[in-house]
Amino acid sequence: MKCYIKLIAVLDKDENRHFVELTPGLNIITGSSSTGKTALMEIFDYCFGSSDYTVPKGIIRDYAKLYYITLQFSKYMLVLARDPTEPQKGFIKELTNLEEIESLTKGKFNFFDDNFIYPLRDFKNKLNRHFDIDFSSIDEDDSKIKWSGRRSPTPSIRSFTSFCLQHQNLIANKHAIFYRFEEKEKKEQAIEHFKIFMGIVDQDYFYTKQKQNQLVEEIKSVERSIKREVNNESSIKAKLGIILDDYYSLTGNKLLNIEMDEIYNKPEKTLQLLKQNVIKIDSTSTNYEIRKKELDGLHSQCIAEKRILLNKKSTIESSINHISAFNEDLSSINLIQDTDIKTCQCPFCQSEINPMISEAHDLTDAINWLNEELQATPYLAEPLKEELNLVKNKIENKNKEIQEIETNLIKLAKETEDLQNKTSISQLAEKYQLRFEIILEEIETKKRSNLIKKLNDLKSEEKKIQKEINKRYSIERNLEKLELEINKMMNQIGEKFDFEESYRPINLNFLLKNFDLFHKDQKRNTNTYLRAMGSGANWLYSHLSLFLSLHSLFATHKECKIPPILFLDQPTQVYFPNFHDDNAEEFKPENSVFKSELAKIDDDLSSVKKMFKEFIEFCQNHKDENGDILTQLIVTDHVDNLDILQNNDKNKQKTNEQEQKSQNQIYDFNSYVRARWRNTGEGFIKLKK
Known part of the structure; x- marks a missing residue:
């Protein structure tokens, strides 16, 4: 200036x-x-x-x-x-x-x-x-x-x-x-x-940087949404897979002969195929029996694994309680700090006799070791508490597996009950197909591909702004x-x-x-x-x-x-x-x-x-x-x-x-x-x- x-x-x-x-x-x-x-x-x-x-x-x-x-x-x-x-x-x-x-x-x-x-x-x-x-x-x-x-x-x-x-x-x-x-x-x-x-x-630089950082935040938000969609995708695919399995065990025939990824990524095409589907019943099929045995086996296995985890949990809790009680007792114990060695004197020649010197040194070393071990004891509970939390999480996950298996067993029992009440297999099959179609229609309306397009557009705009900043300012x-x-x-x-x-x-x-x-x-x-x-x-x-x-x-x-x-x-x-x-x-x-x-x-x-x-x-x-x-x-x-x-x-x-x-x-x-x-x-x- x-x-x-x-x-x-x-x-x-x-x-x-x-x-x-x-x-x-x-x-x-x-x-x-x-x-x-x-x-x-x-x-x-x-x-x-x-x-x-x-x-x-x-x-x-x-x-x-x-x-x-x-x-x-x-x-x-x-x-x-x-x-x-x-x-x-x-x-x-x-x-x-x-x-x-x-x-x-x-x-x-x-x-x-x-x-x-x-x-x-x-x-x-x-x-x-x-x-x-x-x-x-x-x-x-x-x-x-x-x-x-x-x-x-x-x-x-x-x-x-x-x-x-x-x-x-x-x-x-x-x-x-x-x-x-x-x-x-x-x-x-x-x-x-x-x-x-x-x-x-200049002032434009800061306004441009603010706009760029707003885009960066939007990009992160969309990426989080896509991540949620990916997690949601696994859940939806699992639901569709269960319906397909149930349909197969009921009718003895597959509802669709295409891969799950294609079903999920092309819901509109899948819905067109379902409209053309004719329900066929294979009365000779043993799929129901196979499915029932499979679920019963999984149920028994999960129950056994859960009991093993419960036993482990009980053992760890018992150990923690023992350590806690020992710590309380330890606080009332006076640790030995040293030893007092007394010498003997010969009544005839008046010379001192020290036959326990080496034993006294060994005792001192033992006292020091014991004190160190006793002082370290209170810290033993920490890794046990960490392991206890891991076991509890495993038990919780096992409960979810058992609940899911029991839900599927209930559904199989319900199918048998419906048949006894003179509901035809065809009607039950139609219900499964309808549930399948409803989920596909929800997938189609969300159109996850729009998020990916939005993400690409945002990234492209952010790169354009960065290029402009580099060209104009080169700070x-x-x-x-x-x-x-x-x-x-x-x-x-x-x-x-x-x-x-x-x-x-x-x-x-x-x-x-x-x-x-x-x-x-x-x-x-x-x-x-x-x-x-x-x-x-x-x-x-x-x-x-x-x-x-x-x-x-x-x-x-x-x-x-x-x-x-x-x-x-x-x-x-x-x-x-x-x-x-x-x-x-x-x-x-x-x-x-x-x-x-x-x-x-x-x-x-x-x-x-x-x-x-x-x-x-x-x-x-x-x-x-x-x-x-x-x-x-x-x-x-x-x-x-x-x-x-x-x-x-x-x-x-x-x-x-x-x-x-x-x-x-x-x-x-x-x-x-x-x-x-x-x-x-x-x-x-x-x-x-």
């Missing part, structure tokens, strides 16, 4: 304006301690919708009535303001009128109209739209919403600050890399939303490309910083799946994570290499929604840690280091110059087709008046006078200074006397 901060300002309680004007590229705000440098980042964060009011305590907090910033987009300017006394509100207004824009720094000041003040939630939503972040849903599966009762947090401009702000206590931190990542939820959101911020996915491949691009740029930048020799050549790797950063040692094939890299300089350069590479990505990818704006608060503190004592009117490196480190001040100053040289070159390397710088680096620090080219590029060939002049202009430290607060009374807030 092409934009930059043009103005960071405070309106004090006397209606006076205090501001710093910024430009694309490198912006340096330098000065002594307690002049308001760090407050610039906090004011930006607060005006950018932060719920926390973190502007440092002091003169700015005491006198501020209103904080405001302006963001310059290509065709308009956006003004954002916050009143510290009304933290739940925010002011947002789009400007194109030149007079209104100039009124922010000149002329009368009656700009902040109440009509543009909104509740903080609405303020953030309006700000989101300026960065093309207007997502109503980012859930890929609606069923999770129904199950959990809540939607996933939609992306917000608040996640941008994790990529744009490097605070004083963060920029050289070995334990943390990103602002706000100490909160697990915010870290996970930023990682999850990164593909949105980089323009890899994994695009994230892999971005990761490679980040790592390549990160190591190009890192080579220009003064990492320790043990990390050269620098080989930093950043993983987009979890935002981990580590140095990969190719020789040893080991990964050294930031927290183990040692030295504040290594931590600082790792942060700078990563964030500059990320902002290279933000500046050069047109679909990216994150503005290429990066705040760096006091990056030189690694070399000059004594900044809190810096109150001089002129920056002197020797005043900002500990006395014990004065010997290496020239080396430290050389490293700092390299750092600022890289800042300048980074901005110069990121321009659009019109030559306009795309990135904005805002560095707040104590260092000042650096001769950046001195002690740098020692091996570089001499340049001619014109080239030298051009180089001096590009690397002129003072040309990037937007504010300098060193003299007495100077600072971001200048109170009028």
Whole structure:
């Protein structure tokens, strides 16, 4: 998203304006301690919708009535303001009128109209739209919403600050890399939303994924229905088989001469065959007798098997009861812990006699074994209980078999009774055929084949959607490309910083799946994570290499929604840690280091110059087709008046006078200074006397 901060300002309680004007590229705000440098980042964060009011305590907090910033987009300017006394509100207004824009720094000041003040939630939503972040849903599966009762947090401009702000206590931190990542939820959101911020996915992607997941759920539902149908199919085939057997035993002839699978799968054809069927009775058939003997034999066998199972059940229950009773007795037994061996003494020579030492040792071993066995006894019941459940299930299944056999025997007896009551065999046969036809008609109406067709149609549609997603988004491949691009740029930048020799050549790797950063040692094939890299300089350069590479990505990818704006608060503190004592009117490196480190001040100053040289070159390397710088680096620090080219590029060939002049202009430290607060009374807030 092409934009930059043009103005960071405070309106004090006397209606006076205090501001710093910024430009694309490198912006340096330098000065002594307690002049308001760090407050610039906090004011930006607060005006950018932060719920926390973190502007440092002091003169700015005491006198501020209103904080405001302006963001310059290509065709308009956006003004954002916050009143510290009304933290739940925010002011947002789009400007194109030149007079209104100039009124922010000149002329009368009656700009902040109440009509543009909104509740903080609405303020953030309006700000989101300026960065093309207007997502109503980012859930890929609606069923999770129904199950959990809540939607996933939609992306917000608040996640941008994790990529744009490097605070004083963060920029050289070995334990943390990103602002706000100490909160697990915010870290996970930023990682999850990164593909949105980089323009890899849009709102349609999430709607399409929701539709796909709905199809997946429908597919599972139909598959369950088909599975039920398959189970039901076995049951129906069994019923049909029984009717066919009964018909055969009654008439001595088969009702149909086709296989059961064909009967089930082609019910309409089977019904046509039944209409043509003529019932024939074979009076000489012995099928009834055979069927009766078969059922009687099965009945006797099942009864016998059931009794065996009942005996086994009784034995197991008895064993469990014995173990339970033993456990109760065991709880009242005091386990033997040791033995007491007494020695005998000879009444004549007074010598000790120990004839039972070896027996005592054997007894001790026996006591220990017995104790272990007794302690293990309570657990013997567990496998028995499991076996008891298995036996009970077998008995239940055997009861069902017996019941089914008895039902068939009753039917045979009923046939004989009907015949005795002068019901003809033909009539009984017709009843069996009618029952057979009724079941076939039920099969035909269900039309299981429709479920299979529906399943195939759903699967085809789901594959079509997946193909569309792969074609339009290619998320994994695009994230892999971005990761490679980040790592390549990160190591190009890192080579220009003064990492320790043990990390050269620098080989930093950043993983987009979890935002981990580590140095990969190719020789040893080991990964050294930031927290183990040692030295504040290594931590600082790792942060700078990563964030500059990320902002290279933000500046050069047109679909990216994150503005290429990066705040760096006091990056030189690694070399000059004594900044809190810096109150001089002129920056002197020797005043900002500990006395014990004065010997290496020239080396430290050389490293700092390299750092600022890289800042300048980074901005110069990121321009659009019109030559306009795309990135904005805002560095707040104590260092000042650096001769950046001195002690740098020692091996570089001499340049001619014109080239030298051009180089001096590009690397002129003072040309990037937007504010300098060193003299007495100077600072971001200048109170009028």
